[in-house]
Amino acid sequence: MGKQTIIPFGPQHPVLPEPIHLDLVCEDEKVVDVIPKIGFIHRGLEKLIEKKEFTDFVHIADRVCGICSFIHGMTYCMAIEGVMNIEVPPRAQYLRVIWSEFSRIHSHLLWLGLTADAFGFENLFMATWRIREHILDIIEETTGGRVIFGASKIGGTRRDISNDKLKDILKELEGIEAQIRECSEVFLKDSSVKSRLVGVGVLTKEDAYKLGAVGPMLRASGHDYDVRMSPYAAYQELDFVPVVENSCDSYGRCVVRIKELYQSCRLIEKAVAKIPEGAIETKIVGFPKGEYFARSEQPRGEVVYYVKGDGTKMLKRFRVRTPTFANLPPLLKVLTGCQLADVPILVLTIDPCISCTER
Amino acid sequence: MSKQEIIEIKVDELINRVMELMAGQWRLVQICASKIETLELSYSFGKNHDLVTLRIPSLTGQEEIPSITSIYFAAFAYENEIHDLFGINIKGNCIDYKGNFYNKAVKTPFNIG
Numbered sequence: 001m002g003k004q005t006i007i008p009f010g011p012q013h014p015v016l017p018e019p020i021h022l023d024l025v026c027e028d029e030k031v032v033d034v035i036p037k038i039g040f041i042h043r044g045l046e047k048l049i050e051k052k053e054f055t056d057f058v059h060i061a062d063r064v065c066g067i068c069s070f071i072h073g074m075t076y077c078m079a080i081e082g083v084m085n086i087e088v089p090p091r092a093q094y095l096r097v098i099w100s101e102f103s104r105i106h107s108h109l110l111w112l113g114l115t116a117d118a119f120g121f122e123n124l125f126m127a128t129w130r131i132r133e134h135i136l137d138i139i140e141e142t143t144g145g146r147v148i149f150g151a152s153k154i155g156g157t158r159r160d161i162s163n164d165k166l167k168d169i170l171k172e173l174e175g176i177e178a179q180i181r182e183c184s185e186v187f188l189k190d191s192s193v194k195s196r197l198v199g200v201g202v203l204t205k206e207d208a209y210k211l212g213a214v215g216p217m218l219r220a221s222g223h224d225y226d227v228r229m230s231p232y233a234a235y236q237e238l239d240f241v242p243v244v245e246n247s248c249d250s251y252g253r254c255v256v257r258i259k260e261l262y263q264s265c266r267l268i269e270k271a272v273a274k275i276p277e278g279a280i281e282t283k284i285v286g287f288p289k290g291e292y293f294a295r296s297e298q299p300r301g302e303v304v305y306y307v308k309g310d311g312t313k314m315l316k317r318f319r320v321r322t323p324t325f326a327n328l329p330p331l332l333k334v335l336t337g338c339q340l341a342d343v344p345i346l347v348l349t350i351d352p353c354i355s356c357t358e359r
Numbered sequence: 360m361s362k363q364e365i366i367e368i369k370v371d372e373l374i375n376r377v378m379e380l381m382a383g384q385w386r387l388v389q390i391c392a393s394k395i396e397t398l399e400l401s402y403s404f405g406k407n408h409d410l411v412t413l414r415i416p417s418l419t420g421q422e423e424i425p426s427i428t429s430i431y432f433a434a435f436a437y438e439n440e441i442h443d444l445f446g447i448n449i450k451g452n453c454i455d456y457k458g459n460f461y462n463k464a465v466k467t468p469f470n471i472g
Contacts, residue, residue, distance in 0.1 A: 021462070039443075039462035047469075082363075212387055212433030225386075230361050230408035293363060293403060293410055295388075304389050304403070321389035325440075329433045 002027040007340070011040045015118050015344035018354035022347075026340055034335045036328060038358055045359040049318035054080060054288055054309065057318070058152050061305075064320060065356040066147050067107045068298045070099045072320075072356075073152030075296040078232060079305040080154045082292035086282055092156035093234040094275040098166075099143070099151055100233065100296075101264040101271075106135045107299035108257045108264075109180075111351045112187060115254065118344050119196040124186055131179045138169055156281030166272045177265050184258045197251035201334035201346045204248055213330040214323045215301020216260070217350055220245045220252035227297035238270045250349045257351075260299075287313050298323055300351045322356040361408035365401075368413050370422055373402075376413055377427045380404045385411065387427075390437035392445040394470055400424065400447070420446055420470060428453040436460075444469040 005026050011019030019040040025033035045064060049057055061076035062069045074096050081088060088096075109132040116124035136146045142161050143149040151158050161169075187193055203213065208221035218225055219242055226242035228235045243259040245252040288309030295304050301323030308317040327350040334346050368376055385404035393399050398418040404411050415424070426449050427434045438449040439460035446467030449455075465471065 035456070035459075037456075037459060037462055039460075042461075042463075209386070210432055212431070291365070293388075293412065295361075295405075295410070302388075306389075306391055306401070308393070308395070316395050317393045319391045319393070321391070325436065326389075326433070328436050 004032065009343060009347075013344070015114075015348065016352075016354075017114065018352070020347075020352065020354050022335070022343075024335070024340065024343060029340045031335055031338050031340060031343065034332050036332065038354065040358075041355055042358040043355075046318050046320070049307075049315045051314070053313045054307075054315050055154060055284070055313075057315070058154060059150065062148050062150060062152060064359060065322075065353055067110060067353060068103050068300070068303075068356075069147060070103045070143075070149040070151060071296055071298045071303065073149070074100065074233070075294050075303055075305045076307075077152050077154045078296065079292050079294035079307040080288055082294055083288040083290045083307060083309055084154075084284060084286065086155050086284060088156050089279045089282060090234070090276045091160070091278045092280045094271045095151075095157045095159075095161060095280065096233040097235060097238065097271045098161070098268055098275075099139075099149060099157075101267045102135060102139055103149075104264045104299045105261055106132055106139065107351075108261050109135065111257060111299075111348070112183070112254070115345070115348050116187075116193075118348050119193070121193065124183065124193075127183050127186075131176060131183065134172065134176050134179075138172060141165070142169070153281055155284050156279070158281075160280045163275075166275065170269060170272055173265055173268060177262070180261050180265075184261070187254055187258060193254075194251065196342075196345055197249065197254055198247075199249050199251075200342050201250045201338065201349055202248050203330055203334050205246075207333055208248075208330060211329040211333055212326050213301075214326045215298070215351075216253050216256040217301065217327050217330055219243060220256045221248045222246045225302075227295050227302050230295070232294075232296055234271065234274075235267075237274060238267055240267070250345060253349045287311050288315065291317075300324060300353060300356075301326060320356070320359055322353065322359075324350065324353045324357040327352075328357075361410060363410045363412070365412045365414050367416055370415055370418075370424060373413065373415065374425055374427065374430070377402065377430050380411065380413075381430050387431040387433055390434060390441065392441045392447060392469070394445065398445060398447065398470065400441070402427070418447065421448075423448045423450045425449075426451040426453070443467075446470050 062073040289311035
C-alpha cells in the first residue's frame, strides 16, 4: 500500500453545478476510497409542508428542482390524488406525458452539454445547449415558464395546449430531432469522446441492482426498469419500452440518454396523435386523509413522493426520495478504484442534482 | 395506479421480514423516518409496479434499530441520513459515517423538542 492522500473534491468545483463534498482517499493517482458529505443547500422543504396548504405546496414541489421541475410538481399531485382518490381527466394525463418528455429532452441535453464541457469539448457543449434553447422555447410557449413550468395542478393540469399548437410543436420537433441527430453522432462516434467514456466507471449488472441504482445509471447496466412501464399519466397507452444498454460504463450511460432523447420525441408524437378532447382538471373537494407513495420516472431516474394527511388543509408529512440520492451508493462504487482525472466525468455520469437530493 | 400495502411490524421482526422480501426479489425503494408526535420508520420495497412498506411505529428515539445493510447494501445511505437528521440509532450499518454524512448546524434537525 502506497502513501495515502486525502483530496477534497467540492463543495465548490468547476464541474459541479451544485455543491457536494467528496473526500477522495488517493494512492498516487488512484482513488481507493470516497467519503461523501451533503447538506450544503438543505432548504427544509419537507418541514415547510406543515405551514403551506396542500394545494399551494404544488408551487414548492415545482421548485424542488430547476431541471425536472414539472415532474416534481406532477408527482406531488399524483401523491395527493392517490390519497384523495381523484380521477385525473384523460386529456390532462396526456398533457402530463408531453410536458414530462419535454423535461426529459431538456434535462438530457443539459447533461450532454455539461459532460462535453467536463472533458473540454466546448463546441459540443455549445451545440447541445443551443438545441436545448429550442426546447425551452417550446416549454415557454406552452406553459409561460422556461424552467419552472407551473403547469401542475392537483386533479389535472393548470393549462391546456390547443390542438393547433400541438401540431406546430410536432413540426418544430422534427427540426430539433435532426439537430439532435447531428450532435449525437459526435457523442457516439468521436474518438476523443470515446476515450473519456468507454470502459470508465464500470457498474456491473449485479452491482447496479445491489446498490439501488435508478434511471440511466441502472438501464446502462442491463436492467429494463423504468417507472414509465407502470400505469401513471398516459404511458400505459403509448407502448412504452425502456432503453437498455449492456456496456455498464460511462459510454453506456451516455448512449442510454441519447436514445432516450429520440424515445421522448416518439412519445410526444404518440401522445399528440392520441390526446383526447375534454376537461383538463377534476375539481378537488375536501382535504387529504391517509398516506400515499407516488413514483414517477424523472430524467435522472425514479423519484418517490410520500405524503401523509390527517384530514386538515396542512399535510403532516412530506418526503421526497430523489434519484440522485438513490444513485449515491453506485457513484461511490464507480469512484473507488478510478483514476483521479476521471472523477469529474464519473460524478457527472449519474447526472447529479444536489438541490433535489437535499430538498 | 399500482398496488400499495403498509405493514406494521415490531423492531425485532425487521430483519426477518426484510430477508423474506430480499428472497422474493423485492427492490429497496426508500427508507423514510417521520416524526408526527412519535417517530416512525418506513421501509419501502418495490416489485414490478407494486410497493410494500414495512412500518415500525411509535419509536421513542432511544431504541436501537438493526441495520439492513447486510441484506440491502444500498440502505447505508438512508440509514446514515436517518441517523443524522432524526438521531435514530442504527446498529451495524456497514458504512457508518458517524454523524458526518449531512453537514448541519444543529444535531438532529428533524427531531427537535
